[in-house]
Amino acid sequence: MTGYARLWRVDPERWRAAGSAWAGLTGRVDRWVADLDAGAGRLRGGWSGGAAGAAGARLTGLRGDLAALSPALIEADQVLAEFAGRLRAAKARLVAAVESAAGAGVLVDRHGRVTADPAVPRPAHRAGPAVVQVSTGIHAALDLAGAADREAAARLAELTAAAGSGWAGVPPPWRPPADAPPAVVRAWWAGLTPAQRRWLVRHEPATVGGRDGVPAAARDQANRLLLGVRRAELRAERGRLLTRFPRGPAELAGLRRVERALAGLGALDDRLASRETPRAYLLGLRTGGEGRAIVALGNPDRADHVLTYVPGMTSGLADATGELGRADRVRARCADLAPGAETAAVLWIDYDAPDFLHEAFRSGQATAAGPTLHAFQEGLRATHDGPPARQTVLGHSYGSVVVGVAARDHGLAADAVVFVGSPGVGVDRAADLRVPPGQVWSSTAPDDAIRLARPPEDLLRRAALDVPPFGPVAGLVDRPDGGLWFGHDPSHPGFGGRTFPSDRSGHTGYWDDGNPALDGMARIVLGRT
Template sequence: MSGHPAQVGNPAAGSAGVGAAPSTAAPPTAGAGIGYRQLWAADPGDWRAAGRAWGALTGLAQRRRSSLDRQAGTLRTAWAGGAASAADHRLGGLGRELTALAPAMIEAEQTLAEFARRVQTARARLDAAVASAQVSGVRVDRDGRVSAGPAPAPGPVVAGVARALRDALDLAGTADREAAARLAALSEAAHTGWVDPPPPDRPWPGASPAAVRAWWSGLTAAERRWLVTYEPERVGGLDGIPAAARDQANRLRLDAVRDELLAERARLLLRVPRGPVEAVGLLRVEASLAGLTALTGRLDAPEAPRAYLLGIDPAGEGRAVVALGNPDRSTRVLTHVPGMTAGLDDATDELGRAGRVLGRCAELAPGEETSAVLWLDYDAPDFLHEAAGDGRARDAGGALHRFQEGLRATHEGPPARQTVLGHSYGSLVVGAAARDHGLAADALVFVGSPGVGVAHASELGVPPGQVWASTAPDDVIRLTRPPDDLARQAVLGGSPVGTLAGLLTGRDDERWFGHDPADPGFGGRTFPSGRHGHTGYWEPANPALDGMARVVLGR
């Protein structure tokens, strides 16, 4: 386990394809010994595949534990005496070891997946440096030595190419050292013990993410694994605990979440007579089960970037918080807050939207480490009369505030640029959180917004010029005008007629929940959107996709 990942394999000895003239200039190298040809030949897919193999052992360990428990139970009913007690004690110990093994296997998979991602980023920087050399006439030989070409390039240009190559190799070397250290620690734990019970104190209810982070940092690795193993629900839902640990805990909870939904379905099926309430409940549970299956498929998928499960809750319509790429190790982090009807049943669809922004970021800046998070940790309204009030947005504000503070608290290295994006009713959630609690965000983005609960961008508490919005010309949200008093009363009474009457009244620059954030008078900045309707902002042909990505990147 403890070998250097980047030193395994047979690196190609071919040229980078940018000249091959000898030079006396030493090739750029990283401190860990990652060379130019090694990085050029590295295949991140091999490391992702190795990680998936380790991750697959998690399920095997859990199945073996279940089998062992059944066999031990059978023995207890048919065997008694001193030998039986000794055997039962030994079987219990083996079961505990298998239980403790599961998060360690997920940790190994995470380590290799993150190493692969950073190697891919380093490769992108290397490719960019080589491309720059080709354009500027700088030679790069097979060993990464940089020199002026036949038409000599200015010294600063040659030095710039050399610095870019060194930056790529430094990133690869750092990733190599960190991955080797993490795998070595896991190897050591196999001999000294995977888990160790932590002190009894736990973060108090409502503890700040910074306090949670301080508590977690004070534990040993074995104590953290104990908490992941035996208190996964606590660890998986605490803002201030690093993404890797939350992912381990929540992945271990997936079977329990599925069992909870299956039990609810069984209860509904047994009710006689079965009325409309039970029928609606069954539809909801079936949708949540299908959504959970789809989400599990994405968590297990070989595609990059790796998904991190930061939260899961089957109650109600279901909730999920999922990151694409580790936000604790990324220089730019997007938090995507979906709108009306969002639930566990369509979590993968919403995650796909966040993923398309992330994909566009990778196209614009392939050498940057960026993460996108689906934050579906609130009770989104399902019907128009529910969406006519701001109660659910206000209720969600505190949770979104804590989540963003948690991202700040657990981030490694210099602070990341954090962007929070709200779509439709989700934009009101973001606005209410920023207004009432404050958001750890460097930029806010609103698309298809019915208003964000404030009259001016300056009330949202982010740096000037970092509030952005876009509304498609054919987005039906443009019909959401502020209602008159009579229409509002009808809406609050649950009348669809009153709702529609209210939607069609009001000024052009006003929305149901305040000043249109895409109106110049709001004080924010805008980017264009094509005619793709209310849910088409993430279509590849829509310029809004490019706009969102550029805001995330800080461009």
């Protein structure tokens, strides 16, 4: 893969498609396991004795071998998808280097050799630096492709060796306590053998899938295995609710919740199974209540830039893919601005978001989410490969309260925080968020109704004045001190942060194509402020 001509010809999407084909076999494996279970059940019902016992043991072994295939198929998809992503970045760097050659007055031949263009008159001492610059860019692209090729080959060879040994493995002798910091979890995971890690993914997916400090690849494998289990649990719950007569308000509400969760799981499963670029990583999944999900587009452990997006009110499993689309728009804009870099975007819905307006008036749910968001960001730092990524945390609406309170009370492993459509972030000064100076950003659209979320005492004072209805609205919008429901407006000059523009897009249009806010968010993620 290190040849200049070969990198020009390579099609990363073919590798991505190959990975998806391997992952697509998991459905077939699940059907085989189900068929084997059904057949074994029928045999047990009418067969006994020594031969029956031996057959049952053999069937149990076959079932175990089949079940072990699913995490291996998911891992193959991960390896090939990440290989495709790095090839894509290498090709982008190669294109940029060759395109710069024309402007620099140098020539690149079909072997990648760079020479000064004799048709461009200039002193010899000025041609050398241009040749070196273009050559350096080409070699950087080839080095990235070569490193990606060697790494993918090594990972696939390890996976093949594991398959050859029959997926033999033993459980690890120790597991960190549930409250262990992500750095401790990461050190523990690094000390396990590959066989022990695969054993945990296969036999204890719930333990692996939700642990901050476990690498994203292992969490994704575990949570994909759990998704089918959670769907079966929801379907069983729906069946129980449907058999209850009469159905009261509680049963009807339960049915609505289960149906919404099943619909959300279905949409999420479709995205996980698709061949879209970049590959999705399922880093967390819960189906209780409104449901929770953590989904990354691209592997955050390998990306140069990582965005964590925290949505606001009513967020849950049912609309996870819609919110994921917003994160993806920022990621895609980053790819447009920096095609040679790798950016991962994470949707983080791992908190109980307010469902109703009266809940959103309180900061209790944001306060409860603080330790969880803190631990997740610490986990991203702990599991990242190579030099640290630039980490950005973005909060929208009530999600900005979650981000602000987490930063204030616990600190965030973030190089920048961004607030859009914010009702306040729990502090009155940017310095209280404890992020690097100049890296607190905010945008509020001119027609965003969140600007009316004034402090409680202000609203009470207005109500007591009994002025005409349009008077209070104008007064609230023009309040000079920047006070909002949850503290100082982060878009106000007195807050001490930095702002970026948005057009008149209301409360949810910050991600619309053509809105300067989208470009602003992407530039902050890339560090191009």
